[in-house]
Amino acid sequence: MNDKKYILGGLLIFIVLFAFPFWFNLGKAAPAPNPVLSEKAKAAGKCVMPTEFMRAEHMKLLGMWRRSVVRHAKREFINPEGKQYTMSLQNTCLNCHDNKAKFCDKCHDYASVDVYCWDCHIDKSKGEE
Amino acid sequence: MNKNYLVSLLAVIGLFVIAWVGSAIGLKWLFGIVIPYAALVVFVAGVWRKVMGWARSPVPFRIPTTCGQQKTMPWIKQAAIENPSTKGGVFVRMLLEILAFRSLFRNTRMKMREGKLSYNLEIFLWVGALAFHYAFLTTLVRHLRFFTEPIPSWVSLIEKVDSFFRVEIMYDPIHFGLPGIYVSGLVLLAAVTYLFLRRLFVRPVRYISLASDYFPLFLIMGIALTGIFMRYFTKVDITSIKELTMGLVTFHWSIPEGIGNLFFVHLFFVSVLLAYFPFSKLMHMGGVFLSPTRNLTANTREVRHVNPWNYPVKVHTYEAYEDEFREKMIEAGLPVEKMPEPKPEEPKEEKE
Numbered sequence: 262m263n264d265k266k267y268i269l270g271g272l273l274i275f276i277v278l279f280a281f282p283f284w285f286n287l288g289k290a291a292p293a294p295n296p297v298l299s300e301k302a303k304a305a306g307k308c309v310m311p312t313e314f315m316r317a318e319h320m321k322l323l324g325m326w327r328r329s330v331v332r333h334a335k336r337e338f339i340n341p342e343g344k345q346y347t348m349s350l351q352n353t354c355l356n357c358h359d360n361k362a363k364f365c366d367k368c369h370d371y372a373s374v375d376v377y378c379w380d381c382h383i384d385k386s387k388g389e390e
Numbered sequence: 391m392n393k394n395y396l397v398s399l400l401a402v403i404g405l406f407v408i409a410w411v412g413s414a415i416g417l418k419w420l421f422g423i424v425i426p427y428a429a430l431v432v433f434v435a436g437v438w439r440k441v442m443g444w445a446r447s448p449v450p451f452r453i454p455t456t457c458g459q460q461k462t463m464p465w466i467k468q469a470a471i472e473n474p475s476t477k478g479g480v481f482v483r484m485l486l487e488i489l490a491f492r493s494l495f496r497n498t499r500m501k502m503r504e505g506k507l508s509y510n511l512e513i514f515l516w517v518g519a520l521a522f523h524y525a526f527l528t529t530l531v532r533h534l535r536f537f538t539e540p541i542p543s544w545v546s547l548i549e550k551v552d553s554f555f556r557v558e559i560m561y562d563p564i565h566f567g568l569p570g571i572y573v574s575g576l577v578l579l580a581a582v583t584y585l586f587l588r589r590l591f592v593r594p595v596r597y598i599s600l601a602s603d604y605f606p607l608f609l610i611m612g613i614a615l616t617g618i619f620m621r622y623f624t625k626v627d628i629t630s631i632k633e634l635t636m637g638l639v640t641f642h643w644s645i646p647e648g649i650g651n652l653f654f655v656h657l658f659f660v661s662v663l664l665a666y667f668p669f670s671k672l673m674h675m676g677g678v679f680l681s682p683t684r685n686l687t688a689n690t691r692e693v694r695h696v697n698p699w700n701y702p703v704k705v706h707t708y709e710a711y712e713d714e715f716r717e718k719m720i721e722a723g724l725p726v727e728k729m730p731e732p733k734p735e736e737p738k739e740e741k742e
Contacts, residue, residue, distance in 0.1 A: 268445040271679060276434060282537035282639040291539035291640055293633040313648055317625040324568040328560045368629045373535040373546055374569065375553075 294367040302357040309338065309346050309353070323350065323378070350382055359385065395590065398604035402612050402659075409658035413651045421654040422634055423643050429661035436668025441676050450697045452690045455683040457496070461692065475689045487684055491519055515588065522581035526610075528552055528574035529617075536635040566622055575621070579614040582607055606672055609663050616656040626650055 277284075302308075308315045310322065326348040329335045338346045347353050358364045361384045369376055413421050458469020474480045486492040499512040532552055534545045552574050558567035586607045589599045620626045630646035631653060637643045667673065679685070712719070712726055719726050 264449075265445045268441060268680065272438065272441050272676075275676075276438075279434070282534065285538050285542075286636070286640050289539065289640070290642070291636040293636075293646070294629060313627070316627040316629070316648070320568045321565050321625065324558065324560045324565065371539070372628045372632055373541045373549060374628070375546075375550065 294371040296365075296367040297360065297363040299357060299359050299364075301359070305357055308357075309340050309344075320376075323354075326350075350378065351385075355382075355385060392596070394599060394601045395604040395608075397601050398608050401605060402608040405609075405658065405662055406612065406655055409655040410651050412658075413654035418645045418649070418654060419643075421658050422645050422649075423638065425661045426638060426657060429665040433664040433667055436665075437673070437676060440668050440673055441680070444677070444680050448699075449682045449686070450699070451695050452686050452688060453682050454686045454688045456688050460688055473688045475687055475692060477687065480685060480687050484679070484685055488678055491516055491523075493684075494519055514584075518581050518584045518588070521577050522585060525574045525578035525581060529572075529578055529614075532572065532574070536632050537639050539636055569621065571622075575614060575618055579611065579618065582610050582614060586611065602670060606663070606666070606670060609659060609666070613656065613659045613663065616652055616659060620650070620652055620656065624650065624652060626653055 310318075315322075326338065329338075330348050336348045338348045340346065355361075361379075365376070365378075368374075409421055454473075456469075456473040458472030459466060460473045461468045461475040468475065470476075470479045471483050471486070474483050483492075494516040495513070497512045497515050498509045501508050501510055528548060532545065532549045535541050535549060538545065549572075552572045553570040555571055555573055556567070557571055559565065560568070586604070589595050589603060589607070627646075627648050630649050633644060633646045634649065663672075667675075709727075712728065716726055716728070716730060720730070
């Protein structure tokens with residue numbers, strides 16, 4: 262009967278809440294992050310695995326490396342091209358990608374990924390500053 | 391075999407194939423941009439139309455279903471929430487209904503036990519429904535990380551709580567748990583599977599289940615499965631996906647390279663769910679707020695509820711009737727409520 266105004270109010274509240282992403286981002290540009298490749302990485306030209314694989318599955322690779330090193334003390338990694346690398350975040354990955362803030366954090370912050378690498382590993386780029 | 395669930399399953403498989411093939415032949419802009427917007431428009435307009443339709447429907451009388459003592463004599467205790475006579479009581483009742491699914495908790499199952507009929511509490515529908523709805527809500531909220539930049543802290547907080555359990559299985563044939571496990575996604579899949587199996591194996595429930603009951607279950611199962619697959623098994627480039635989703639909410643559209651077909655299937659399933667929503671039983675999301683059997687005060691004896699659009703009816707009351715026919719009734723020997731005044735005329739006649 263005279264409840265129409267309450268129902269309309271509730272419906273409007275729902276629609277405003279539902280449209281949250283639209284008004285929250287209003288007028289903000291959200292450019293895709295652009296992780297900076299260091300000179301060393303640019304010089305090397307390729308990572309231990311193809312770029313598309315690294316983009317999507319690096320966490321899996323790092324997990325496998327960790328297990329291999331910590332559980333089995335095996336540090337050699339041979340990629341499909343036959344090239345050998347040492348399994349080490351500190352000495353292999355961070356050797357090229359030497360700036361956490363300019364490389365790792367770019368995408369992780371963008372996608373709200375909370376990595377726990379740095380619970381144990383040291384962010385060298387920070388230490389030197 | 392039952393055509394109701396078979397048809398629904400085939401429909402969802404068909405949708406999967408459509409989205410997969412569509413994105414594989416390069417219609418990514420269609421499945422990534424056009425269809426999500428269309429679905430969103432259909433969802434909002436459809437919900438609006440449905441709820442406003444309900445708002446127009448008259449509810450002139452109190453029809454609450456009650457489960458306790460109505461308000462009566464001061465020495466009889468009232469069930470203030472089960473049979474609310476005040477708006478406060480109704481508010482608490484609705485709160486419990488919406489947040490805790492109280493009426494599902496009353497679910498019973500009839501059984502013959504030693505030749506006698508017995509009713510047992512059947513709690514699993516309630517447990518399954520709670521798990522399902524809250525897991526779905528959590529999943530929905532944590533997906534805001536793809537639709538906001540910067541990500542609000544409360545979204546990150548929910549995400550952190552959701553990924554509280556760290557289970558990592560890292561063997562050569564099977565990798566699971568990196569990136570971290572979200573409990574809500576797994577609970578959602580488990581609960582929706584339970585709700586489906588319940589419809590399949592409990593015979594009375596199967597009897598009343600239609601294709602429109604199975605279809606949303608399969609669709610949500612498909613959404614959960616594609617999501618879980620993308621996160622834990624086949625992997626996707628999450629940064630590109632956020633680029634796409636942020637493009638949708640900021641109207642700077644882009645379809646970045648390297649997004650797998652499975653993502654478009656996931657997005658298409660969600661779009662179908664949104665577009666299907668206003669025309670289906672899923673509208674119980676809005677309907678639960680507007681159930682007249684729940685949201686009205688049970689004060690039928692306290693207050694006289696007059697139908698508000700009653701037009702004035704010309705009535706001929708008994709009093710008026712008797713006034714009109716009193717003499718004739720007395721003549722015919724019928725009882726009357728009001729005896730006529732002691733006739734002043736008779737003594738006059740005697741005098742004359």
